[in-house]
Amino acid sequence: MRKRFGAGIFSAWSLVLLAFSVQAARAEDAVRFAPLKAEELSPPQKAWADMISAPPRNAKFTAPPYRAYIRNPDLAPKLSNLSEYLRWNTSLPARLSEMAILITARHWTAQYEWSAHYPLALKGGLDPKIADTIAKGARPEGMKDDEAALYDLGIALYRDRKVSDAVYKAAQEKFGERGIMDIIGIMGYYDLVSMTLITMQAGAANNGVAPLPVLEK
Numbered sequence: 001m002r003k004r005f006g007a008g009i010f011s012a013w014s015l016v017l018l019a020f021s022v023q024a025a026r027a028e029d030a031v032r033f034a035p036l037k038a039e040e041l042s043p044p045q046k047a048w049a050d051m052i053s054a055p056p057r058n059a060k061f062t063a064p065p066y067r068a069y070i071r072n073p074d075l076a077p078k079l080s081n082l083s084e085y086l087r088w089n090t091s092l093p094a095r096l097s098e099m100a101i102l103i104t105a106r107h108w109t110a111q112y113e114w115s116a117h118y119p120l121a122l123k124g125g126l127d128p129k130i131a132d133t134i135a136k137g138a139r140p141e142g143m144k145d146d147e148a149a150l151y152d153l154g155i156a157l158y159r160d161r162k163v164s165d166a167v168y169k170a171a172q173e174k175f176g177e178r179g180i181m182d183i184i185g186i187m188g189y190y191d192l193v194s195m196t197l198i199t200m201q202a203g204a205a206n207n208g209v210a211p212l213p214v215l216e217k
Helices: 002-030 043-052 076-088 094-108 111-123 128-135 145-160 165-199
Strands: none
Touching: 043 076, 076 165, 094 111, 094 128, 094 145, 094 165, 111 128, 111 165, 145 165
16 A cells, blocks of 8 residues: 555656646747847847947847847837837927826736836826826826826727817817827837737736736726
8 A cells, every 4th residue: 555655646746747847838838029049130130139228228139029029120120210219209208208108008908018117107207196097097187287188189099099179179289280299109109019018928027016907898
């Protein structure tokens, strides 16, 4: 009996180890756009990786969404150039441009995008209560006039798929036609980022920001 019992334990332990091995293999196989090693990069990929590592971006080509972008070194520089303008050179202050990104992240439930830009929005001057209410899928109270105009424009585009005269007028008064195009550009580009992050199954950044709750449809 003792011998048979010991054999049973050994057999069960072997099954556990086998299960862990299979699970680990599946997890490794499940990584989409797995990070490339520096020695694996083609010359165009390396040139782009060097470019985004410089200020003000200081980005790593192994981080989301760049590790997906680098798979297409013809497209990647164009996305980087667009991103550089939309992040740092629009007519909007950081408080508003980051708010627009948060609205986009909430629309897609893009966890990595939300966790990466939530601290930047607060650093830019956005009230944490406003960001937290956006996370819940509700219209924040106590917004400044320009924040309300931006929020209403974004929600009109994402939810209603049309912009009423009242919403357009409020946005035009606060941002002008150039500013409206900056907002559309930011949200449009971060739509692309969100879709990339969702496709690559990028989870929230490990920076202590609470993940977005999943909203009922």
